[in-house]
Amino acid sequence: MRIFNRVVMMLLLAGLFVLGVYMVVYAFELFGYSLSSLPFSGFSNGLQGFANDVERGGLSVTTLIILFLLVLLGLLLLIAEFKPPSPSRVRMGNGTYTTRRVVEDEVSAVADEVPGVLGSSVSAKAQRRPGAQVDIEGTVRRGEDVGTIREGLRSTVQEHLSRRGLPVSKLNVKLVEADPRQTKTRVQ
Amino acid sequence: MADGIQLARAASVAALATEGVHSMGRGRFVEAATYEGREKVSGVIVGPEDLEIHIVARYPLPRPIPDIAESIRERVAPEAGGRKTTVVVEDVEVAADENL
Numbered sequence: 423m424r425i426f427n428r429v430v431m432m433l434l435l436a437g438l439f440v441l442g443v444y445m446v447v448y449a450f451e452l453f454g455y456s457l458s459s460l461p462f463s464g465f466s467n468g469l470q471g472f473a474n475d476v477e478r479g480g481l482s483v484t485t486l487i488i489l490f491l492l493v494l495l496g497l498l499l500l501i502a503e504f505k506p507p508s509p510s511r512v513r514m515g516n517g518t519y520t521t522r523r524v525v526e527d528e529v530s531a532v533a534d535e536v537p538g539v540l541g542s543s544v545s546a547k548a549q550r551r552p553g554a555q556v557d558i559e560g561t562v563r564r565g566e567d568v569g570t571i572r573e574g575l576r577s578t579v580q581e582h583l584s585r586r587g588l589p590v591s592k593l594n595v596k597l598v599e600a601d602p603r604q605t606k607t608r609v610q
Numbered sequence: 611m612a613d614g615i616q617l618a619r620a621a622s623v624a625a626l627a628t629e630g631v632h633s634m635g636r637g638r639f640v641e642a643a644t645y646e647g648r649e650k651v652s653g654v655i656v657g658p659e660d661l662e663i664h665i666v667a668r669y670p671l672p673r674p675i676p677d678i679a680e681s682i683r684e685r686v687a688p689e690a691g692g693r694k695t696t697v698v699v700e701d702v703e704v705a706a707d708e709n710l
Binding site: 519588 | 629638639674677679680683694695697698699701702
C-alpha cells in the first residue's frame, strides 16, 4: 500500500497544482479567461438533480451499480490501509534481525554448488514470524532427474542456513530446464 | 552506566571487538546513527529503553549469526543499563585478509 499511497498523493498534488494554476488564471482574468465564463450553473444543476434522484429513490440501475462498486472499492482500500506492512528485516528471534540480502547471498552461495544446478536466482521475503520465506529458482540441464536435484538443493540450502543460524520459515524450490549455453554454468 | 553518545561509542567499540563483526552498519532506508553535538556514532541507535546495533558480518562467518549477536549483547550489557538490545545484521562482507 505504501507505493499505492505515494502514487495517489502524487496524482492528488499534481491535480491540486493544475487547479491552482487555473484558479490564478481565472481569478486575475489572464489570457482572456474570467470566472464568469465557468459553467458553474450547469454543474450545480446536475448535482442538485442527482441529489433529488437519490432522495426520491429514482436512481438508474447503472448508477446504483457504479455507486456500489465505489463503496466496495473504498472498503477494500480501507482494509488494505489497516493491514500492517510486511516487515523489511528478517527476524531471527531473541532480538536479532538480518536483511533479506544477507539471506539471499547465503542461499545463492550454496545453491550454485549443488550438483546438477547450472544457475539460480534467489529471493527472500521477511515475515512477521521468525524466519524468512526463501524462493529459489534453479536451472538444470534438460533430461536431468529433477526430483533428486530438487531434494539435494533443498537439503543443502537448509543445512547451510541452519549452520549460519538463519531460520527459514518456508523454502520454495523451483527447477526449470534450460539450455546450458544460456546459463551461468555449463557443466556441473 | 553510560548514556547517549557514550553508550553508542561503547556499543560500537564492543561490537567491533566481537569475533565475526566486519564493520558497523549504516542502516538501509534510514541512517542508523547516534548524534550529539558534532559527534556521530554510526551503526548504533540509543533509545530511552532500547539499543539498536547495526553490524556487517565478516565472511566467512566464524560462527552462526545468533551466536555473534549474543556475544555483542553480552559485551554491551554492562553499559546498556537494562535497555533491550537489538542486533541487526545488515550485510556479510568478505574480510580483506580473505582471498576469496
